[in-house]
Amino acid sequence: MTPNFLTILVAALSTLPIGFIWYNPKVFGTIWMNETGMTEEKAKGANMLKVFGLTVLFAFMIGMILQFLVIHQYGALGITGGNPSKALPSYTAFTADYGTAYRTFKHGMLHGFMTGLFLALPLIGINALFERKSWKYILINGGYFIVCLTIMGGIICAWEN
Template sequence: MEINFIALFVAAIATLVVGFVWYHPKVFGTIWMRENNLTQEELQKGNMLKIFGLTYVFSLMITMTLMSLTIHQSGAVGMVGGPPMLESAKPSFAAFMADYGTAYRTFKHGSLHGFISGLFFAFPIIGVNGLFERKSWKYILIHAGFWTVCLTIMGGIICAFA
């Protein structure tokens, strides 16, 4: 199973694109700023190169995890010891991959797993942090919604093209 790194790089861009729309003042940006006690002027003081650059790096890290969650064949590759061990895998592995190597490798299937990851992984993490930080449910739902949408799109791209 070859990894299409271009698909991972493209999937990582999803957080920036979705964030541009999601946190726009005409969508959830105004509510988000209010819930964080931030003003437009305070936001403009940030180091945007650092913020967007690290966001992209972190998003690339997420794509690596999403790959194992959305592509079921990753588990089979892991069972033989990972990519370095593929050449020495038993013939049954080659037969399995010949039969099922592209099974469930669609945008739709990856989106489903991305959505599930958002709902059952990102949302609880954001919820726990928000509760301890005494944030509002608006704050929690805005961020959880953002990550659920991002993971849905990223999962679709990764599963279909990686």
């Protein structure tokens, strides 16, 4: 089993439309701007190619690790040391029986959601607490990542090589 970089790229790109909706002034954008101190002038002065480019790069990096959290078959592969050619015959039997088990969008969403809730939200929360940010800030940004990781997990899990 090798990483499917196209799948990970598509999952990474999915964060952009989610962000466009999530941070739209009619959704959470106005509250987010108030909580961060962002102004229209600051936003217009940003190098958006750099911002979106790095966003996709970072989301791709997230997708690289997320595949190991949403695809159970990587756990079985890990037992072989990552080299199935050196595995015992039981590994081949296992993959024959369970090779595509739980490879659904819904199952990937479940694991993506749990990753967002129990990893991304606490990471954002810890930083925000030390930066003296509000609970609104934590919930808006944490919520964004919960949604992103949920969708990314679904894409990565369902899209088989």
